[in-house]
Amino acid sequence: MKRAFYQRPVVEVARELIGCVVSHDRCAGVIVETEAYHDSEPACHAFVGLTNRTRVLFGPPGHAYLYRSYGIHACLNAVSEPEGVGAAVLIRALEPVEGIELMCERRGLERVEDLCSGPGKLTQALGIELEHNGCDLGRGPVVFARAPRAWRDVPVAVSKRIGITKAPDLPWRFCAVDSRCLSRPALSRA
C-alpha cells in the first residue's frame, strides 16, 4: 500500500487496516484487530517525545514500529500520520491464510484460531522480530497489502483499547466482529 494510505489520522488508518494482509517469510494473515496510538495521549510510546526508542514513530508513515513487550514478546505497529507526528496502529490479531503449517511449528500449537489471536502471538507465528523495526511496509521483509475482495466491507466494531492503564477510555480499538481469531471479544467491557 502507498504512503498516502498511512499519512492520515491514525484512528482512520486503524479502521481501514481491518481486512488488509500482513506477510512475512512464507506466512500471511488478514488483520482482524487493531488499536490506534497517538502522541497526544499518554498510552502512546511517543507521548514522551522524540527519543531513540520513538524515532521510528515520528518518522515517515508506512513503516514498521516494533517494540519488546514485558521482556518477552515483539509487537508490530504501522507508523501513521505525517512525518513529525508520533502515531502508529498496533496490529493485535490476524486470521491465518498462508503458511499455517509453519506458523504451527513456530507457535508449538495446532489450533488455527490460537496462532495469531494476540499482538505477541502473531509476530511469533510470522517470525517477525525487533530487527524489523523501521522496515518499509511496501518493500518488506514485512509487507502490508490491500484487503482481498471478500474482506472489504466486513462489519467492524469499535471499543476501548485493551491492557493499558493510561487513557483507557478512548474508543480506538477496531475488530472484525465475525472473526474467531480476536485476542478478546469484539465488545470488550474493559
Place this chain on the structure above:
DNA sequence: CATGGGATTGACT
C-alpha cells in the same frame, strides 16, 4: 549507573 514499569502470554488455583 540503578531502578521501575509495561500496548502480553500461558500455566496454574
Place this chain on the structure above:
DNA sequence: GTCAATCCCATGC
C-alpha cells in the same frame, strides 16, 4: 480468577 517470566528503555540520582 492469580501470577511470574524477562528485557528494553526512559528517568533520576
